[in-house]
Amino acid sequence: MRKMNVRRLAMYGLLVALAFVFSYIEMLIPFNIGIPGVKLGLGNLVVMVTMCLLRRRDALVVAVTRIVLVGLTFGSPSSMLYALAGGLLSFAVMALLLPAKRISLYGVSMAGGLAHNFGQLAVAVFATQTVRIVWYLPILLVSGIVTGGLIGLAAVLIVRRLPARVTQGI
């Protein structure tokens, strides 16, 4: 077994804890009241910042660990499945778009938010064998764009302010 980079391990711990707290905060604020699937995506913010500061595979570790932890603590197996579908699709799209030219973190983040919503909707269609849920699409679309844009702004502000030494030696 290769020796694990201790700084990286510590950073994983920090980031997962941060993502976990953000998920909890998100449950407390009534942003998602009434409309299914609509949420701010604060957990995704941490995944995005991780992707920018470290490697993309580090962001995957944070994303999956967060979803499993949040699912075990607050959720059910089915809610974890929805979260995983949204989270993995969102990660894949963001990881693909991050190196793309002419696409900034705003675009990456919007794509992530939209992919998250599409992923959850796809599981819902599959699980219930009904296409009627497609009527949620306009709401999920608007919410994905708006929250994705906001999370993108937050990510830009964070990455701008973080001193480079934070990620040195990782």
Added chain:
Amino acid sequence: MLSTDKLTFHITDLLIPAVAVLLAGVLMVLSAVLPQPERREAMITVDGEVIAVLPLETDADRLFELSAGGVNRVVVTDGCVSVSEADCATQVCVHHRAISRVGESIVCAPHGLVVTVVGGEAADAPDLIAR
């Protein structure tokens, strides 16, 4: 480390919502064009709880006296369902046209009553909210 280019908004970022809107549009058109299931039902819920399921193939006229107060009369005629009468303040539900396609719904907000058309063997609405 990230190039500063990633930290400023580009007009090309708008390609992403544009593609998403297009994709969603195609999906919605597809779902509207796809053949409707033979058996359809009107699912009536009050505050999220199913109180009745009426098959659309048989005409029906049901008066729902809600335990929290309030009355809604739900009518099924010619495969369409509508709210013909209600004692709510807004009367939005009464004025809503009759519905018949899967996914359509009539909402009586003051009473918390929702009439939704679902495919046969009404599937439970999924808990879309992942946390």
